[in-house]
Amino acid sequence: MKNIYQAALILMVCVMLLAGCGSKADTTVGEDSKIFKDVLGREVEIKETPKKIISLTPAVTEILFELGLDERIIGVTEYCNYPEAALKKPKMGDFANPNIELVVDAEPHIVFVAAGVQMELIERLEQLGITVFCLDAESVDQVIKNIQMTGEIMGVPEAAQKLTSEMQAKVDAVVLKVKDQERPVVFFEVWDEPLMSAGPGTFINSLIELAGGQNLAGDADTRYPQLSMEILFERDPDVYIANDFHKQSDIMSRPGYENLTAVKTGRVYTINDDLVTLPGPRVVLGLEEMARIIHPELFQ
């Protein structure tokens, strides 16, 4: 019984010690500060134009470089590999699990994150007194809005405007050309084992539609459905697109694939998946590439 009392005493001491720890960063709203809303609907106060930026998502890294803000970037992730200059920036860990200590040590004015696996990070970074802004997109329109927002936050709205109007013009050009054309059935292979494609609500789906195609997996229930080979053969797409990890010849020589129309007519293509998954400025290149693949007769 004596042990129980000792236990209770130790417990009380520990609880008292712990209760004293932990603190919250205090917030004061200045007069110059502006409020911006990020893609999660969070209202983020930006006190003054940020001079030290950390980007924890490759898409935003590309946007920042494209807007000419690369000098202000003090940290990127291990996956930020475009443009080449990004490889020289200090690394803050990888995409799924950035190194919080390095981020705090760099004393950034703003940190950009993506939605999804990085969302838990947001609360953690804010507790440590860091301004966090979430930018993510599943459609080309949203990407353009994000670029515009980034320009305004960073104090370079004109550069952003120039970039977005160029992008919009290219998108409009593609959409116009494919407007009344027949839509070939397109299968985009996100992964081969298990066979996975991109369904409704994904970037890839919207790019296929914009480029004048019809997504084979466009009626799926989930965003990245795992398909059985049967569905692939039953629906027999006109065009087969895969990630450029694979070689066209490897895909065409897969067992059973010789029966697919796309293989028989040689319409199997590979594409750099960064162009069709990263919600950044290169998405327009992805769209143009898709359009060339789906409607080769219209685009040279």
Added chain:
Amino acid sequence: MELCKMDLAEEAKNVSKQINSPPVGKIAALTILLIFVCLTAITIGPADITLNQTWRILLSQMPVLGESITLDDVKISQQTIVLQIRLPRVLLAALVGIALAAVGATFQGLLKNPMADPYIIGVSSGAALGATIAIVTGLSAAGYLAVPWMAFAGALISTYTVYNIARVGSRVPVYTLLLAGVALSAFMSAIMSFLMVLNSKEMQQVVFWLLGSFSARNWGHVQAAAPLIIIGVVVINCFARDLNIMLFGDHTAQHLGIDAEKTKKLLLTLGAFTAAAAVSVSGTIGFVGLIVPHGVRLVVGPDHRNLMPISALAGGIFMVITDTFARTFLGSMEIPVGIITAMLGGPFFIYLLKRKQRNEF
């Protein structure tokens, strides 16, 4: 003949040693080692903070000493790193290590099975399923403690179910408990995998949680887990003597004055709560709860009055060391700590095993 007499004399001496009170000296030494390891771990990290600066930052938080420490050359960000990132993380690692090792030792004694670990009665699969549900339904956006709470609930529900499956009237036979745990774990893992397949976008988050990690843990996690872990481990240690007796079997224990069923239920409940608290804040870190008690047993023997406190402290030390390794080994990237515990612990345990075998022959 003479050799036999000498052996008997040795045995008699050992027995009398065992009747004595727990090894306060060893516990004190290990506690000091634990504190030392924790303090060292706090000074290690990718950010460039000198030993002197770290010490001053820590001391400045002390109630009386703090006023006389100057922190002029220390940036706010560095203070934040030491006090808000490294300190809670190291404390959490120590707590989780202590919890897992203590519960592992308890279950190994209670279930009389050397393969028992804190997860065996359904704690890890229940917690994993709870965490998966939280992540997949988007609850995790409700706050950083949403996933831990769901994991905790999942672990407790799972353990309660296992307990009820195994229960016969008011008694809990140990072998059915183990089997029920294994069966329910398999079932829950299947549900979890199914949920992951349906929600492949969140799969990455779930897998990360499963690998177990202390990254991005803060004082909130420490405050959530610490009370339960501390109460649990301390009270479990009070039953060390009873565990010794229960090793002889339920009937013998009953005759020796221990209420076997009541003690079993109490220890299972405490163990489940403590393990659930540990798993909910750190994910399913394997190996610590299984191997640390075995390693300690090889060194100090099976008497639970030694084994329990020393396992707990050794678990804490082990966890802090492996976590420090996990977050510094690859530079800016972190390795999930569960990988390191297995990589370091496995060979070390084999070494201990070989040493014991050599001493016996």
